[in-house]
Every structure is written in structure tokens, then in C-alpha cells.
Amino acid sequence: MSAMPGVVAINTFREAVRDRVLYNLVFFALLMIGAAIIVGQISIGIERLVIVNLGLTAISIFGLVMAIFIGVGLVYKEIEKRTLYSLLSKPIRRWEFLVGKYAGLILTLVINTAFMTAGLAVALFYVGRPFVRSDASILIAIYFILLALALVTAIALFFSCFSSPMLSTLFTLAIYVTGLFAADIRDFGALTHSSFIKTATSVLYYLVPNFHDFNSIAVAAHGESIPFALVWQNTLYALMYIALLLVASSAIFSRRNLK
Amino acid sequence: MASQIPAIEITGLTKDYSVGFWRKRMRRSLDHLSLRVEEGEIFGFLGPNGAGKTTTLKLLMGLIFPTDGTANILGRPIDDISMHRDIGYLPEHPYFYDYLTARELLDYYARFSHYPAEERRVRVARVLERVGLASAADVQLRKFSKGMLQRAGIAQAIIHDPRLVFLDEPMSGLDPIGRHEVRDIILDLKTQGRTVFFSTHILSDAEMLCDRVAVLHEGKLRGIGSPGKIVSLEVQAMEILFEPVENQPLPSNLAQHATPVGGRYRMEVPEAELYRTINDLRSCSARILSVSPVRPTLEDYFLGLVERKPNAPVEAHAQ
Amino acid sequence: MSNAGQKRSLWLALAAIPLLFAALFFLQARIDARTRTEAQAKEELLLRSPAAIEKMSLGYNSLLADIYWTRAVQYYGGKLADENVHFPLLWPLLDISTTLDPKLLAAYHFGAMFLSEPRVGANRPDLAVKLIKRGIAANPGNWRLDADLGFLYYWYLRDYGDAAAAYLAGSNTPQGPAWMKFMAARLDQKGGSLETSRMIWTQVYESNSDPKIRKLALNTLKGLKAEQDERELDTAASEYRQRFGHYPASVAEMRGAALLHGVPVDPDGYPYVLGPDGQFELNPHSSVAIPQEPKTPPRPAAK
Numbered sequence: 001m002s003a004m005p006g007v008v009a010i011n012t013f014r015e016a017v018r019d020r021v022l023y024n025l026v027f028f029a030l031l032m033i034g035a036a037i038i039v040g041q042i043s044i045g046i047e048r049l050v051i052v053n054l055g056l057t058a059i060s061i062f063g064l065v066m067a068i069f070i071g072v073g074l075v076y077k078e079i080e081k082r083t084l085y086s087l088l089s090k091p092i093r094r095w096e097f098l099v100g101k102y103a104g105l106i107l108t109l110v111i112n113t114a115f116m117t118a119g120l121a122v123a124l125f126y127v128g129r130p131f132v133r134s135d136a137s138i139l140i141a142i143y144f145i146l147l148a149l150a151l152v153t154a155i156a157l158f159f160s161c162f163s164s165p166m167l168s169t170l171f172t173l174a175i176y177v178t179g180l181f182a183a184d185i186r187d188f189g190a191l192t193h194s195s196f197i198k199t200a201t202s203v204l205y206y207l208v209p210n211f212h213d214f215n216s217i218a219v220a221a222h223g224e225s226i227p228f229a230l231v232w233q234n235t236l237y238a239l240m241y242i243a244l245l246l247v248a249s250s251a252i253f254s255r256r257n258l259k
Numbered sequence: 260m261a262s263q264i265p266a267i268e269i270t271g272l273t274k275d276y277s278v279g280f281w282r283k284r285m286r287r288s289l290d291h292l293s294l295r296v297e298e299g300e301i302f303g304f305l306g307p308n309g310a311g312k313t314t315t316l317k318l319l320m321g322l323i324f325p326t327d328g329t330a331n332i333l334g335r336p337i338d339d340i341s342m343h344r345d346i347g348y349l350p351e352h353p354y355f356y357d358y359l360t361a362r363e364l365l366d367y368y369a370r371f372s373h374y375p376a377e378e379r380r381v382r383v384a385r386v387l388e389r390v391g392l393a394s395a396a397d398v399q400l401r402k403f404s405k406g407m408l409q410r411a412g413i414a415q416a417i418i419h420d421p422r423l424v425f426l427d428e429p430m431s432g433l434d435p436i437g438r439h440e441v442r443d444i445i446l447d448l449k450t451q452g453r454t455v456f457f458s459t460h461i462l463s464d465a466e467m468l469c470d471r472v473a474v475l476h477e478g479k480l481r482g483i484g485s486p487g488k489i490v491s492l493e494v495q496a497m498e499i500l501f502e503p504v505e506n507q508p509l510p511s512n513l514a515q516h517a518t519p520v521g522g523r524y525r526m527e528v529p530e531a532e533l534y535r536t537i538n539d540l541r542s543c544s545a546r547i548l549s550v551s552p553v554r555p556t557l558e559d560y561f562l563g564l565v566e567r568k569p570n571a572p573v574e575a576h577a578q
Numbered sequence: 579m580s581n582a583g584q585k586r587s588l589w590l591a592l593a594a595i596p597l598l599f600a601a602l603f604f605l606q607a608r609i610d611a612r613t614r615t616e617a618q619a620k621e622e623l624l625l626r627s628p629a630a631i632e633k634m635s636l637g638y639n640s641l642l643a644d645i646y647w648t649r650a651v652q653y654y655g656g657k658l659a660d661e662n663v664h665f666p667l668l669w670p671l672l673d674i675s676t677t678l679d680p681k682l683l684a685a686y687h688f689g690a691m692f693l694s695e696p697r698v699g700a701n702r703p704d705l706a707v708k709l710i711k712r713g714i715a716a717n718p719g720n721w722r723l724d725a726d727l728g729f730l731y732y733w734y735l736r737d738y739g740d741a742a743a744a745y746l747a748g749s750n751t752p753q754g755p756a757w758m759k760f761m762a763a764r765l766d767q768k769g770g771s772l773e774t775s776r777m778i779w780t781q782v783y784e785s786n787s788d789p790k791i792r793k794l795a796l797n798t799l800k801g802l803k804a805e806q807d808e809r810e811l812d813t814a815a816s817e818y819r820q821r822f823g824h825y826p827a828s829v830a831e832m833r834g835a836a837l838l839h840g841v842p843v844d845p846d847g848y849p850y851v852l853g854p855d856g857q858f859e860l861n862p863h864s865s866v867a868i869p870q871e872p873k874t875p876p877r878p879a880a881k
């Protein structure tokens with residue numbers, strides 16, 4: 001594997017930093033501080049529950065916003081501003097560029113999430129709770145959030161290879177929501193008496209990424225353990241789906257005429 | 260004279276763009292272009308706006324894909340990316356990551372040539388000096404003027420000492436000093452044995468620099484050869500600018516042809532009559548301000564092309 | 579890389595896409611298999627507070643209600659095969675669905691019936707009454723809900739006074755049908771009877787399109803018919819005893835005494851079995867079951 005994607009990835013990360021993307025961390029910090037103070041005042045016994053729920057939900061939503069809104073512009077912006085022209089005259093293949101942009105955003109998301117995780121840990125510490133073994137569930141839940149974000153980023157990247165940021169955002173959101181409710185949609189279908197709808201909904205169920213399985217926020221908040229099998233299954237699932245999307249994106253992007 | 264493998268070999272290269280929003284129609288922007296550029300040449304690619312120059316360069320860089328035809332660069336097909344190690348490209352109206360400084364930008368591009376950090380530093384500093392951006396090296400590109408961006412673009416095209424450099428209108432947006440500097444850079448590249456392929460619609464640039472030029476019009480090759488041959492540079496007439504002695508009327512033979520221009524007179528005479536006219540001027544003690552040849556402008560030249568029958572190159576492959 | 583090599587790797591990459599989809603399919607199936615057994619082992623609704631869910635639905639409550647309603651139906655269907663389960667989540671799911679969308683009539687009809695059913699439901703008529711009353715409050719003028727309430731009082735709670743009141747209320751709604759007034763009067767005068775039960779269940783059967791409810795109603799009607807048959811046969815047997823001083827030993831003897839014509843069969847077509855003490859029983863092969871009175875008294879209302 002060549003080093004080209006790495007070079008592009010680092011530059012993509014640098015762009016995010018210089019565009020002040022990481023400022024979202026300030027909001028996250030304020031949210032955690034506010035929550036910790038208020039929860040500490042009013043309730044006994046559910047501080048942990050509230051802080052974990054709120055923290056993980058915020059990590060997920062902040063990450064989602066970043067993944068989608070930066071993701072749909074990753075390729076589009078380089079084409080639109082024609083920064084890609086001089087880059088592609090260097091010995092870099094288009095798929096290497098694509099993988100590099102993707103890795104750069106993932107790097108950004110991982111670092112951003114790491115900071116938020118630290119903030120969550122501080123907030124939990126503040127509400128006066130020693131860390132225990134079941135807190136591993138929180139870390140696993142965060143890991144699942146990252147897997148989901150990586151998947152969302154790949155979807156955004158895929159659409160941005162052939163459509164405008166506006167449409168890509170719409171498509172990505174649509175797939176995300178469909179993926180969240182895939183199981184429910186299939187179950188709706190199973191209730192109907194039309195075998196066509198039954199088939200269509202279960203095909204849809206296996207076609208869209210199943211984001212529901214990546215949500216362990218509630219489990220983590222209640223301090224329950226997450227089965228190990230789910231960890232590797234989710235990892236494998238995300239990796240395969242991402243590989244699929246990157247291959248498809250590369251195939252499309254490699255044949256595209258830049259305007 | 261020419262090496263075995265040409266620097267660029269284009270065969271029947273054709274590009275159709277689909278245009279129109281509702282009903283897509285195909286429009287031919289490049290029509291079976293074939294040409295060959297030898298190593299070590301400075302090659303000018305001429306044509307009026309919309310001739311297909313940029314289209315050709317984008318095809319060669321693999322930014323767009325041909326409808327038909329093939330091209331080889333340095334003996335390798337254009338979809339072979341490894342060949343990009345040996346070429347540099349300045350896009351038309353270049354634009355770069357505006358959150359980077361010029362130094363960071365060039366360092367970024369240099370990484371694709373796998374130079375170690377120290378060599379990158381040296382190369383970046385040297386090339387910044389070369390294009391006259393040393394003093395702006397640490398300014399973010401979003402604060403660059405058009406000409407400065409053009410210079411940064413040239414810098415990234417030559418930072419890795421490529422064997423072959425493609426420049427799409429390298430002089431555009433530059434002040435006279437900048438144009439002069441770019442001319443020097445191009446001539447330097449030639450002395451180092453590099454090949455330069457650049458597009459322009461400024462005839463004098465081509466005339467001054469190029470070993471050979473190709474002329475493109477409406478996507479078709481209309482001529483190829485040395486500048487003097489191809490764009491007939493023979494003088495059409497001589498232009499004389501003079502100032503008569505004060506309060507003294509012009510002799511009628513001069514007054515007939517001269518037009519007053521702010522107290523001075525301008526006249527155009529056939530080359531054969533130049534000396535006779537000068538004698539006339541001398542006899543009435545007029546001050547001769549300048550004598551210069553009148554050459555066809557590019558517009559004249561292309562107007563001529565348009566009137567000519569299509570598919571009739573002026574001179575095919577004058578080698 | 580050469581041109582041909584590039585083309586080849588592109589095709590390889592494209593071939594990888596269906597393979598990856600296939601792999602994802604198997605992985606998803608595996609994940610589903612595990613999460614399903616897990617969900618059965620440790621069944622719980624993470625969020626039980628309808629008010630909280632309503633706040634969190636961000637205004638999309640009716641869609642969310644439909645989703646919860648679907649869950650309720652599936653939960654019920656999935657648990658039906660399991661004899662020992664008394665549908666502990668049925669009430670919370672219905673509670674959430676109807677809070678999110680108080681006009682979700684299907685949830686009231688379906689919910690009331692299966693919350694009440696002792697054998698194929700949660701055996702909680704008290705919660706069913708609570709659900710239907712909420713439905714009546716949110717959907718005034720809907721006589722079907724009044725009919726449901728009357729039915730609950732009549733059949734599961736044997737509270738004929740309240741049942742009559744519910745039917746009367748339904749008959750007074752603008753579209754209330756006449757039979758409800760008749761039913762109210764009948765209940766006031768006579769209380770419960772086999773005849774009334776059959777009328778009410780017939781009404782349930784005819785007014786519902788849900789296959790599960792219709793099946794339940796049909797089975798109950800068969801049971802009621804069998805109960806009626808047995809009563810008549812038992813009367814005939816006692817008459818035989820009065821005439822001959824002993825119980826009949828067989829159906830043939832009763833036919834001989836002209837007390838019966840042919841072989842009496844239940845709604846499934848199985849002949850009734852005559853016991854030694856002159857009591858007729860259902861054939862053991864028959865699937866018909868005489869409806870039982872609710873045995874366990876209703877538990878206290880859910881938290």
C-alpha cells in the first residue's frame with residue numbers, strides 16, 4: 001500500500017483544524033459542565049445515568065453532524081475549487097486520493113471523539129463516582145458510535161462522488177434514518193399481506209446499513225455489559241460495509257470527468 | 260536529433276462534452292488531434308478562446324477522459340499514473356488549499372515525490388525563491404493575489420524537477436515583471452534539457468520562446484511548425500510615428516497618409532516605401548519618434564483561419 | 579500499473595461489491611439471531627414512560643406511535659406460542675402507543691381484547707378497562723369503543739350493571755346503533771345468560787376485521803354453542819332418568835326413547851360423549867372448549 005493516502009489524510013485533518021471544526025468541543029464541554037452541575041443539584045442516584053445518556057448522545061450527534069457535513073464536501077469542494085487539478089497531476093491515483101480524504105475525516109472524528117470522551121469522564125468524575133469495571137460499556141458504546149460515524153462518512157463520501165453537497169446530505173440522512181429503522185420497516189412489511197412488500201422491506205433491511213445495532217447508549221447508561229460477540233460483529237460489519245462503499249466510490253470517481 | 264521516444268505523442272484525441280440542460284447534445288471540443296512533441300522542445304499550443312487548449316491539457320493529465328484517440332507521455336499511456344512522477348502541470352487559473360501557506364502547500368506537493376523532510380525544505384525554499392514568492396512564503400494562500408497564485412502554481416509544477424512541464428496559460432494574471440520571470444523560468448527549463456508544453460493565446464510569448472507551435476481552432480489542428488513559418492510573421496507594413504516642426508505644414512504627399520495623434524502623426528507605409536518616406540520626413544525636418552513593423556495580430560491570424568476551408572492545416576508537420 | 583492492469587483491478591473491485599453484500603447478509607443474520615434470543619431472555623423496554631417518549635419524539639409522535647403499535651402487535655404474536663408468558667410488556671407498549679397517538683383506534687380494540695384474555699392474553703381486564711376508558715375520553719362519540727367497554731364488563735368482569743351503562747352510552751352517540759340500546763335493556767333485566775353471551779360475541783365477530791380477534795370470537799362462539807348443547811342434552815338425560823329410573827347408558831338408548839334425533843355433534847363435528855352419570859362431555863378429540871369464567875381475580879393496576 002502506498003503512502004499517498006496518508007499524505008492526503010494528514011492534509012484533510014489539517015484543513016478541518018484550520019477551519020475551526022474542533023470548536024464544537026467547546027459546546028460539548030459547556031454541555032457537560034452544565035449537565036454535571038444541574039444533575040448534581042437535583043437528583044441522587046441517577047447522575048450517572050443522565051450524564052452518560054447525555055454525553056453519549058451528544059458525542060453521537062456532534063459526530064454525525066461533522067461526518068455528514070464535512071463528508072459530503074470532501075470530494076466536491078476539491079473539484080469545485082479545482083484544487084484537485086494540480087493534485088491529480090502528482091503520482092497519486094484517484095482511489096488513493098479518495099481513501100486519503102476518507103481517512104483524514106475519520107482521523108478528525110476520532111480525535112474529536114477522544115476529546116469528548118475525556119470530557120465525559122471528567123463530568124462523571126465530578127458527579128462523584130469512582131470508575132468501575134462496568135464503565136467499559138461506555139467505552140464500547142463510544143467505539144460503536146465511532147464505527148457508525150465511519151459508516152456514515154463512507155456513505156457521505158460515496159454520494160459526494162457524483163452529486164452536489166445538498167443532495168448528498170439528503171441522501172446520506174435518508175440512508176441513516178432508514179438504517180436506524182430498518183428492522184421496524186421490515187417488521188411493518190411482515191405485517192402486510194402483500195408478499196411484494198414483505199420481500200421489498202426485507203431486501204431493504206439487508207441492503208441499508210443497520211445502524212440500530214450500533215446504538216448501545218442505553219445499555220451503557222444502565223451500566224449493563226455489552227456482549228463481546230457484538231463488538232467483533234459490529235466491527236466486521238462496519239469494516240465490510242465501508243470497504244464496499246469505498247470500492248464503489250472509487251469505481252465511480254475513477255471514471256468521472258472533472259468539470 | 261529527436262530521441263527515439265517523443266515526450267508527447269497524441270493520436271486522434273477527441274473530446275465531446277454533453278451540453279444543454281434538458282436535451283443533452285454532444286459538442287465536440289477537440290476533434291481528432293494528433294501531434295508529437297520531442298524531448299527538450301519548448302512547444303507552444305496556440306488558439307483563440309474556446310479552441311480546446313485546456314481541454315487537451317486536461318485530457319493529457321487524466322482529469323477528463325477522451326471520447327476517442329490515445330496519447331502517450333514520455334512513452335507511457337496517459338492513464339499510467341506512474342508517469343506523473345516525471346511531469347509537472349500548471350492548471351488554468353490555478354487555485355489551491357487556501358488554509359495553507361505557500362510553504363506548506365509546496366511541502367505537501369513535494370511529499371508525493373517521496374523526498375525526505377530535509378530535502379523538501381531545501382526544494383521548497385529554492386522554488387519559492389525561483390518564482391519570486393520568498394517574501395510571501397508564510398502567508399496563507401487565501402490572502403494571495405491572482406498573480407501570486409499563478410506563481411505558486413508554477414512553483415508546484417516544477418518543484419520535483421520534472422522532465423516535462425505542462426503549463427496552461429502560464430502568463431495569465433502576471434504583471435510585466437512576472438511575465439518576464441516566467442519566460443526566464445521556461446528558458447531555464449530548456450537549458451536543463453526539459454520539455455515544456457504550454458498553451459497561450461498571446462502570440463509574442465510563443466514567438467519569443469517556442470521551438471515549435473501548434474495552432475488549434477474550434478478543436479481542430481490548423482497548423483504546426485516553427486513560429487515563423489506557421490504564423491506568418493512577415494511584416495505587412497511599417498508604422499512610423501513622427502512629430503513635424505512646429506507651425507510648418509506637412510508636405511501633401513505625407514499629409515495624405517498620416518493621421519494626427521495628439522500633436523503627432525502616425526502613418527503606415529509598405530515596407531518597400533520605408534526609406535523613401537524617411538527621406539521625405541527628413542526633408543521637412545520632422546522628428547521621427549519610432550519606426551516599427553506591423554505584424555498580423557492573433558485575431559487577424561485567426562480571422563484568416565476561419566475564412567480558410569476547414570480541415571486544411573496550413574502546413575502539416577513541418578519538421 | 580499498466581492500462582490493462584488498471585482495468586482488471588477495477589473489475590475485481592466491482593466483483594467485490596456483491597461478495598461483500600453477501601457477507602454482510604450472513605453477518606446481519608448472525609447478529610439478529612443473537613440479539614433476538616437475548617431480547618427474549620431479558621425482555622425489557624428501555625424507556626417505559628410514555629410522557630418521556632412523547633417529549634423525545636420531537637413532534638413526530640404519530641409516526642412513533644405507529645412504530646410502537648407495530649411492536650405491540652409483534653410482541654403479542656411472538657409470545658402467543660409460549661404458554662407460560664403473560665405478556666408483561668403488552669400494557670406498556672399499548673400505553674405508549676395510545677399516549678403518543680390517542681386516536682389510534684386499532685390499539686384500543688386489539689389491546690383491550692388481548693389484555694383481558696385469560697388464556698391467549700395478559701389476563702388483565704382491569705388494564706383493558708383503563709385503556710378503553712382512555713380511548714373513549716380521547717375519541718368521544720365513537721360507539722365502537724363503548725361497545726368494547728360493555729363487552730369487557732360483561733364478559734371478563736361479569737359486571738352487568740356497568741356493561742349495561744356502557745352499551746347505553748354507546749347507543750346515545752350520534753351513530754350509535756339500535757342494538758346497543760336493546761343490549762343495555764336486556765342486561766338490566768336479565769343480567770348474564772348464554773343467549774346474551776352469544777349475541778355479544780357474534781357482535782364482536784362481525785364488527786372486527788382482525789383475524790386474531792375473529793378467530794378468538796369464533797372459538798368462543800363454538801364453545802358457547804357447545805355449552806348450550808350440553809345443557810340441552812343434560813336436560814334430555816335427566817328426563818330419561820325420570821322416565822326409566824336410571825341414566826341412559828348410550829346415545830342409542832336416548833334415541834330409542836325418542837329424546838334425541840341422530841347423533842348430537844359439537845360445532846367441530848365430533849359427537850358428544852355421554853358419561854355414566856348422564857352428563858354429556860365434549861369429545862376429547864374436539865378442539866372446541868367451553869369458555870371459562872375468569873378464575874384469577876384481576877391483579878392490582880400496573881404501576
Ligand SMILES: Nc1ncnc2c1ncn2[C@@H]1O[C@H](COP(=O)(O)OP(=O)(O)OP(=O)(O)O)[C@@H](O)[C@H]1O
Binds near residue numbers: 278288306313314315
Ligand atoms: N466542462 C465542460 N462542459 C461543456 N463544455 C465544455 C467544458 N469545458 C470546456 N467546454 C467547451 O470546450 C471548448 C474548448 O474549451 P477549452 O477550455 O479547452 O478552450 P481553451 O482553448 O482553453 O480556451 P481559453 O483560451 O479561453 O482558455 C469550449 O467551447 C468550451 O465551451
Ligand SMILES: [Mg+2]
Binds near residue numbers: 314
Ligand atoms: Mg483554456
